[in-house]
Amino acid sequence: MLDFLGDLRRTHMCGALRAADAGKKTVLMGWVNRRRDLGQIIFVDLRDRTGVTQVVFSAEVNAAVHKKAEQLRNEFVIAVTGTVKKRDADTVNSHLPTGEIELVVDELRILNVSKQPPFLPGDTVLANEEMRLKYRYLDLRREAMQLNIELRHKVALAIRKNLADQGFFEIETPFMTRSTPEGARDYLVPSRVQPGAFYALPQSPQLFKQILMISGFDKYFQIVRCFRDEDLRADRQPEFTQIDLEMSYPQPERVWETVEGFLQSAFKAAGVEIKTNFPRMDYDDAIRKYGIDKPDLRLPAFTDVRDCFSPAEIETLAINKDLPVIAVRIPNVGELSRKERDDIKPLFISKGGARVFEDFKRIENKNPGAGEKIRQKTGAAPSDLIVLVVGTAQNAKDDHPAGKRKVTPAEAAIYASAGLLRIALAQKYADRHGIFKKTGDPAKDYRFLWVTNFPMFEYDETDRRWVAAHHPFTSPHEEDMDKLETDPAMVRALAYDVVLNGTELGSGSIRIHRQDIQSKIFHALGMTKEEAQSRFGFFLEALEYGTPPHGGIALGLDRIAMILAGADSLREVIPFPKTAAAKDLMVEAPTPVSEAQLRELGIRVVVKD
Numbered sequence: 001m002l003d004f005l006g007d008l009r010r011t012h013m014c015g016a017l018r019a020a021d022a023g024k025k026t027v028l029m030g031w032v033n034r035r036r037d038l039g040q041i042i043f044v045d046l047r048d049r050t051g052v053t054q055v056v057f058s059a060e061v062n063a064a065v066h067k068k069a070e071q072l073r074n075e076f077v078i079a080v081t082g083t084v085k086k087r088d089a090d091t092v093n094s095h096l097p098t099g100e101i102e103l104v105v106d107e108l109r110i111l112n113v114s115k116q117p118p119f120l121p122g123d124t125v126l127a128n129e130e131m132r133l134k135y136r137y138l139d140l141r142r143e144a145m146q147l148n149i150e151l152r153h154k155v156a157l158a159i160r161k162n163l164a165d166q167g168f169f170e171i172e173t174p175f176m177t178r179s180t181p182e183g184a185r186d187y188l189v190p191s192r193v194q195p196g197a198f199y200a201l202p203q204s205p206q207l208f209k210q211i212l213m214i215s216g217f218d219k220y221f222q223i224v225r226c227f228r229d230e231d232l233r234a235d236r237q238p239e240f241t242q243i244d245l246e247m248s249y250p251q252p253e254r255v256w257e258t259v260e261g262f263l264q265s266a267f268k269a270a271g272v273e274i275k276t277n278f279p280r281m282d283y284d285d286a287i288r289k290y291g292i293d294k295p296d297l298r299l300p301a302f303t304d305v306r307d308c309f310s311p312a313e314i315e316t317l318a319i320n321k322d323l324p325v326i327a328v329r330i331p332n333v334g335e336l337s338r339k340e341r342d343d344i345k346p347l348f349i350s351k352g353g354a355r356v357f358e359d360f361k362r363i364e365n366k367n368p369g370a371g372e373k374i375r376q377k378t379g380a381a382p383s384d385l386i387v388l389v390v391g392t393a394q395n396a397k398d399d400h401p402a403g404k405r406k407v408t409p410a411e412a413a414i415y416a417s418a419g420l421l422r423i424a425l426a427q428k429y430a431d432r433h434g435i436f437k438k439t440g441d442p443a444k445d446y447r448f449l450w451v452t453n454f455p456m457f458e459y460d461e462t463d464r465r466w467v468a469a470h471h472p473f474t475s476p477h478e479e480d481m482d483k484l485e486t487d488p489a490m491v492r493a494l495a496y497d498v499v500l501n502g503t504e505l506g507s508g509s510i511r512i513h514r515q516d517i518q519s520k521i522f523h524a525l526g527m528t529k530e531e532a533q534s535r536f537g538f539f540l541e542a543l544e545y546g547t548p549p550h551g552g553i554a555l556g557l558d559r560i561a562m563i564l565a566g567a568d569s570l571r572e573v574i575p576f577p578k579t580a581a582a583k584d585l586m587v588e589a590p591t592p593v594s595e596a597q598l599r600e601l602g603i604r605v606v607v608k609d
């Protein structure tokens with residue numbers, strides 16, 4: 001049944017033919033997307049990555065070809081030559097770009113056959129995801145996936161072009177390297193020639209890009225794979241792609257401008273015109289207003305309504321008067337039933353003893369004055385949902401190492417509890433408020449934000465020590481340098497995140513470029529001199545050879561593509577992704593390896609049960 005291409009050359013793509021092509025002799029090649037056999041006439045929708053064209057095999061026009069077409073089945077690969085014909089008015093398919101024409105075939109070559117696939121690219125109901133990932137090559141033939149991968153390509157290309165135009169060089173850095181501290185576990189690669197020694201796959205090219213600044217490539221970027229072995233959540237992949245960049249001598253604003261420039265190009269490639277400059281917000285303000293460092297600006301901010309209650313009311317409601325009383329407002333949720341109000345409770349995750357008043361009606365009834373004031377202060381319409389998140393006595397302890405911060409840990413616990421509830425409620429009632437629906441207006445649909453001035457350190461309660469909030473190469477604010485050892489809680493970092501609709505797209509910082517300060521930071525993080533030397537000795541040495549001030553950022557390409565594709569999983573925009581258990585179901589990786597291979601590497605596997 002197999003046939004040969006011979007002298008045939010494809011003259012058109014399947015999705016490209018239009019009425020103006022009528023009368024043209026054409027060669028098309030592609031897959032049999034669908035076949036309808038009406039006896040004397042057989043219709044095949046022929047598909048390639050550009051779309052489908054209806055091709056017609058008519059017994060009347062060419063009996064031999066019609067006979068051969070009877071063998072065609074789903075996903076056979078064929079070449080046809082024929083003449084483009086305008087369809088009769090009553091058979092025009094207005095849903096199809098090629099719907100005004102069809103190809104009347106006079107030669108058919110069957111280039112390859114296909115087994116009956118477990119699912120078809122044209123199926124309207126999706127196969128389950130395991131099946132899709134196992135037969136990824138079939139899944140990728142689906143139009144939606146073809147469009148996602150095309151979009152990803154266009155976005156990446158636009159970013160490359162924009163950065164190249166801004167004077168950046170794309171420079172590769174090694175995959176087989178040593179551990180980089182981005183806070184996850186490393187994937188390790190054993191060395192055969194040095195048994196017992198391992199390379200680590202990079203969690204990011206962080207140190208290499210800084211070294212490139214020392215090497216004089218003052219504007220570097222790379223669209224690069226990074227590898228992090230972490231417990232996977234819905235929006236994580238063990239290998240993912242970053243748009244990584246670094247530049248010499250920048251103020252943070254220069255980095256932001258650069259990013260805004262390439263994001264504008266990337267979004268344009270997807271047909272979305274976004275406006276720059278993005279608004280900026282201090283980390284402390286983000287926490288106070290939204291309870292999270294990646295606020296979704298499409299939803300209203302919190303209101304502190306502590307002053308709406310009288311001291312007596314505060315007392316009766318057992319509210320901690322020294323802590324914020326947060327009103328979370330979700331627009332247009334409408335009247336909630338008793339049961340719906342009860343359903344709010346399980347959505348509430350209490351941090352540090354924070355409490356929720358999910359039944360605002362009841363508060364209003366018992367405290368009409370306060371209720372009225374709260375409605376006014378929050379600007380709530382009658383159909384808006386209001387819930388209150390308050391502190392209790394448990395929240396009050398502030399002998400915490402970060403107790404002197406502008407937002408104290410006790411306050412932060414309330415803001416964080418309210419922030420999580422705000423998002424959970426907004427998601428639960430998304431159909432009612434409609435805020436997450438695309439409006440076609442980029443200013444409403446894509447709310448970008450720079451979050452700046454993060455704290456330099458976070459306190460790790462379990463290990464009882466300070467850890468780097470970003471990574472240990474981030475520069476502190478000049479004016480906070482003297483507090484590095486005396487008061488680490490109060491040191492702010494020259495770090496920034498770019499956030500879109502509640503998703504962190506990327507994060508970066510101005511780096512430390514002086515060896516003495518870098519050593520101090522390692523020390524503040526509890527690293528001994530010897531430890532710092534053994535892990536980062538090469539880098540500390542490099543810093544001593546005339547390192548220019550520098551800074552940069554990295555953004556997740558997969559995430560950007562996912563948002564632009566309107567997809568709800570990274571797996572929809574990664575050609576060959578892994579499952580939540582970090583498996584590739586198509587190639588069946590990871591796998592055990594042979595004894596011989598292990599022996600050669602000097603490795604023995606001990607399986608824990």
Ligand code: ASP
Pocket residue numbers: 182203204205206245507508509552553554
């Ligand atoms: N290397 C950092 C990361 O992957 C980004 C940066 O600081 O440039 O998160």
